[in-house]
Amino acid sequence: MGDVERIAVISDIHGNLEALTTCLADIRRRGITRIFCLGDIVGKGIHAKECVDLVLENCEVVVTGNLEVFVNEPTNPNDERQVFFTSQLDKERLDKLAALDFCYEMYISGSFVRMFHASPHGVRDRISEIGRQGDMLRAFLPSDKTISRKNADIAIYGDIHVQLMRKFHNKTLINCGSVGCATDVIRDENFDSDDMETTQVFYLIIEGAVGATEYGAPLEFNFVRIPYDIDKELEGLDRIIEPESYYNELKKGQYRDAHRLKDGYNITDQNNPA
């Protein structure tokens, strides 16, 4: 049986260096040395380069996100986001991002765990936290992109920027949350808590017998959140694309593309999609 170990799982840094350094310091303070990253290191913020370097230095597993794919696709000069996000990175770093694995699989305390950015089927196949159960079950399936053809017992992902743990019968779906851009797709001023409930660094710690294919050792999931210096990160706001959207994401936790999502409506007025 494998030794009981802790692994920190981080995701969706989005070029936010203050958030990433706060996160890594907290992981280090706990004496955790194993860190996995589930993608979207870049995009949105101005510190893409620094975040790529820190993640590649500190994380033993790094899987690709939709943003790593986006910046490596042929540049569309009419797509301002792609032009800006790609311009932050040199060829060497782009190549490193292009070479990332799609997913990671392991046993821990007897459970078969698969980790990926958005879904086992693709980096742009979003599994929303407010989706129907049938839609969410695809998180446990294998695909032609996964390492094995096994169904997962536990699926761990990023992409939606919201921490989540949900049981489906005898399976478990977990989202580690976003380090650098925690946001909500549903906001409603009549219902919302303080913005600080969203705008922190979020990550996950797993503790269990890593590599153990037999049950017998305990398994724990610890959801962490930590405030960080948002104003310091926003000092470079004048150098960024869509500065107002980025400000609202970091300071207010409002996802910039909520209006594009069919599920992004007010919680108390579900007949009136925003």
Ligand SMILES: [Mn+2]
């Ligand atoms: Mn993301």
